[in-house]
Amino acid sequence: MNEKWIDIVICRVQVCHPEDMECVERSIHSTHHSVKGKLMMVLSNKERILTTIVINLSIFSMGLCEAVKGPTLIDLTEILSTNITKVSFFFFTFSIGSLLGVLIAGYTLDRFSEFRYIILGISGMQAVMLKIFPYGVDITPLVARPFIGEVGESSQIWILYPLIGSIEILVTSSFFILYLLDKRIKAPSETGVVYENKEETKDLPKDCETINELSGIYYYCFMASTWIFFFLQMGIVTGYGSFIATYAVRGPLSFSKRRAADLTASFWAMFTLVRFFAIFGARFIPPLAFILISLSACVAGSGLAFMYQQCSICLNLSSYFFGFGASTLYATTLLWIEKEGIKITYKRGSFIFSGSAFGADAYPILIGQFIERFPQVLLELAFTNSIIMFVFFILMMGLIQKTTKKL
Helix, strand or coil: CHHHHHHHHHHHHCCCCHHHHHHHHHHHHHHHHHHHHHHHHHHHHHHHHHHHHHHHHHHHHHHHHHHHHHHHHHHHHHHHCCCHHHHCCHHHHHHHHHHHHHHHHHHHCCCCHHHHHHHHHHCCHHHHCCCCHHHHHHHHHHHHHHHCCCCCCCCCHHHHHHHHHHHHHHHHHHHHHHHHHCCCCCCCHHHCCCCCCCCCCCCCCCHHHHHHHCCCHHHHHHHHHHHHHHHHHHHHHHHHHHHHHHHHHHCCCCCCHHHHHHHHHHHHHHHHHHHHHHHHHCCCCCHHHHHHHHHHHHHHHHHHHHHCCCCHHHHHHHHHHHHHHHHHHHHHHHHHHHHCCCCCCHHHHHHHHHHHHHHHHHHHHHHHCCCCCCCCHHHHHHHHHHHHHHHHHHHHHHHHHHHHHCC
C-alpha cells in the first residue's frame, strides 16, 4: 500500500512545475525513510521478543545441566564402575567452558558486537543472565527422580542425559538462527532516528562516565576481594547443590536416592522462589540489606546442618536456609557494586565472572576427593565458607568506600 501511494505521488510530480520538483523529491525521500523506519521498528520489536525467548530458554537449559549432576552422581559411579573421587573431575569439563567463555566474551563482545549471538551460543556468557536459570535447576531433580535407580534397580539416566543434551543443541542452534536474522539498520541522520541496538550514553549519570578509569591500590584490592568473594559464593553453591544428595545417601542419615533427590529439589526450590520474589523486593529493599540478609541465612543454614548432623529435619531446614541465602547473593552483589559507583564493564565483569567459574570448577573437585570417606566435609566446608564470605564482604565494604572516595 505504501509503495502504491508513493507511485501516485510520483505520477503527480509529472504535472508539477519544474521549480517544485526538488521539494517533492525531498518529500518522497523523507516519506520513504519514514515508512522504512516504521517497518524496521516493527521487525526490531519482533526480534527482541524472539531474542528474549531464546535467552530465557538458554538459561533454563543451563539450569537443567547444572542440577542434573547432583541427583544422578551416584548412578553415574555405578554405571561407570568407578568412585565419586574420579567422577568429580567431570565437573572440570563443565566449568572450563564457562571459565574460558567469560574471559573470551568479555574482551570480544564490545569489539565484535555483530557476532554477539554466536558468542552467546558457543561461550559461557549466558551464565551471567540469572533470571530463568533457577527454574531449570529447580525442576531438574524432580525430572531426574524417575530415572534414578534404587538398590536392586537398573538406572535409566542414560535416557535423561541425551534428552537434556538435545535441548542444549536446540538452544545453540537458535542463537545461530538469531545471528542470521539479525539486521541492524542505521537510518540516515536526517530522519532523526537510529535503528540500532545501542545503549543511550548521553543520559547516563555523570558518575557512570568517570568510573571507567579507576586505579590505585584500593581499587585493585577491591577487585581482588570481589574475585575471591564470587569464587567462594559460586563454588559453595555449586558444591552444595551437586553433593548434598551424595551426602544424604552416604552420610549418617542414609537417605534413599529418591529422597536425596527431593532434598536437592528443596534446596533449588527455595533458591528459585526467593530469587523470583527478590525481583520485586529489589524495589523496596536496598542491595546492601539484601546481601547482609543472604549472608546471615547462609551462615545460619550451614551452621544448623553442621551442628546437628544426625537430624534429618535439620538437614532439610538447612537446605531451605542455604537456598534462601544463596539465591540473591550473585545478582545483588553486582547491583551493590554499581550502586556504590563502580560500573561493571565487559572487561571488569569478565574478571569477576572468571572467579565464579573457577569456584564452580574447583569446589566440586575438592569436595569429591573427600566426600566418600568423610561425608561431613560438605557441611564443614559450607559453614566455614559462609563465615569467610561474610568477612570478605565486610572487607569489600571498606575497600569500596576508599576506592570511590577519590572520584
